Amino acid sequence: MSASAKEIEQLIGKEYKQGFVTELETDTFPPGLDEEVIYKLWKIKNEPEFMLEYRLKAFRHWQTMKSPEWAFVKFDPIDYQAVSYYSAPKRKEDGPKSLDEVDPQILEAYKKLGIPLDEQERLAGVAVDAVFDSVSVATTFKSKLKEAGVIFCPISEALREYPELVQQYLGSVVPTGDNFFAALNSAVFTDGSFVYIPKGVRCPMELSTYFRINAANTGQFERTLIIADEGSYVSYLEGCTAPMRDENQLHAAVVELIALDNAEIKYSTVQNWYPGDKEGKGGIYNFVTKRADCRGENSKVSWTQVETGSAITWKYPSCVLTGNNSIGEFYSVALTNNYQQADTGTKMIHIGKNTRSTIISKGISAGRAQNTYRGLVKVLKGAENARNYTQCDSLLVGDKCGAHTFPYVEVKQPSAQVEHEATTSKISEDQLFFCQQRGLSAEDAVSMIVNGFCKEVFKELPMEFAVEAQALLGLSLEGSVG
């Protein structure tokens, strides 16, 4: 017999394949957060003076703030004093100078994840920065990038080597007090990637950062800063995984992008943090602030995200379209299964004239998961001829899950054009039976239908990533039909 509604639900018992733990000796701070911890952090990272002030200011602001409650997600209050704010694999003074100095256990962990850090084994054309818990452990293809004048390194290194550059831009898109999680991140961030593409340079390869949470009871607070100078172009990829643990773990990242005149940044994410088990136990709390400033004229930023992991995702990659004729794009696939919750979307803030934005959001909900799109399109006075197109589609697999759409539109400029389309559909038993009658298993049918549903977003991903994303969707839906 073909899959019934009940069986469709079962189709969603996925197996998380990146859930292993790597045993390492680590330097880990005891849990707890106060000014002393921040001082220690600043010290251990050997940062320039201004950073201490920056961090303390953020921390003091954070203490006055409250965890946001407006999102459509439920979780018990987080005890921020029970989290450790620094964990790093034990190593020599300054961190590895070359791959030979990286702990072989870590290299092995990345290999297991399908991300060999060995430059010979890497796909040509992708440079990788690997962030393991709180620190960056390896950046590949550094010399090749240097020839092109591109800076791609851990942000902690950038703070030491290019302090003025970092100081000029850090917090200029996401100020320290922007929101609760951004403030916390600004106070305690430990590592992440820094990218600077000089004027007129087209980055010769894809840049990629791979984030891995390993240690228990630690939060990961990474910070990414990408600056595309005039007329430059860069495509940046980000991937994430974590071990399976019964406790929830906090991941509160901040990503800032700055595109100057005629520059373009393409930022793609495949987020596969541990989502928790079938009963909703464990999993990552993914509370992320991502924002781009299209500061220059004719600049362009594209966010593409495939979100399949995390117990809770709270994330709104946004574009502030400051420059005239600038373009912001957001392409998103968010899949939630079992007890996962996602509240994700984007903000497009039109400030410059003739600014354009496109939002394509595909939400897939299975099991008992809740999937929310929350988007804001804001057109300020003076943003003449601003245009936005939003398309928001939800797909339900089974009948215990939910999809919600909250589009907010604020238009202060009469010549603006804002269009919004939304659909909700369900994978029907008839569709599944039809596919089975043509010889496909119910699982392959669901995977095919879901992939078809996401096609418009996948085509925005770089080739290798698109393949990975498709495979991931299939995996995430494993067990979701009889």
Add this chain to the structure above:
Amino acid sequence: MLNIENLHVSVVDKPILKGINLQVKPGEIHAIMGPNGSGKSTLSHVLSGKSGYTVTQGQVTYEGKDLTEMAPEIRAREGVFLAFQYPVEIPGVSNIYLLKAALNSIRKHHGLSEVDAMDFLTLIKEKVRLLEMDERFLYRAVNEGFSGGEKKRNEILQMAVLEPKLCILDETDSGLDIDALKVVAEGVNSIRSPERSFVMITHYQRLLDYIKPDFVHVLAHGQIVKSGGPELALELEEKGYSWVENKQAA
């Protein structure tokens, strides 16, 4: 090939089929006619394995195996094909993608390797020509925005590509215009073979003018109340179903 014996089927405790007997041998064409709601589609669904139907009595064997024990996709891979009365739409999935995935899953089942991309394209283009379809249909989402007739023709395209052994056509002729009916019938005739059997559910003699059946059965109130040769269809057209239904009651 197909042997149905005293088949009783219920839907949520409501008996729909009440003792169907039917034997289909390789190469034969059987037409099933009968009033609305008599259980024709139910029979096609039970044969192809749709959920929601309970076999309460009787048995169905296909090539000597108990068909009701097989998962729907296994039946399909073993050669049972249903052209749906109401084909569903699958947004985002192109026709050509579905066809390829379907063909490959059937090939895999038979221990064959995946079809070569060029061979597949050649095969599919030939079938598209056979059914006088526009090649652009291949790249459109399955049945999305297709007209009623186009959907039916698309079902036959799938059948022509997958080359099943037992083809069940549920009112494929309904909704087709006169020219389309001819094209579809020619398509069916072109894949006729001594090994391939057809069960055609229809309301109209017209289809049978183009595809000559070996047997015609009348299904009423969940039973086959009369069987005969092609002439039975003509008689029905003339006299209506009350003629056989009454006869049964009498």
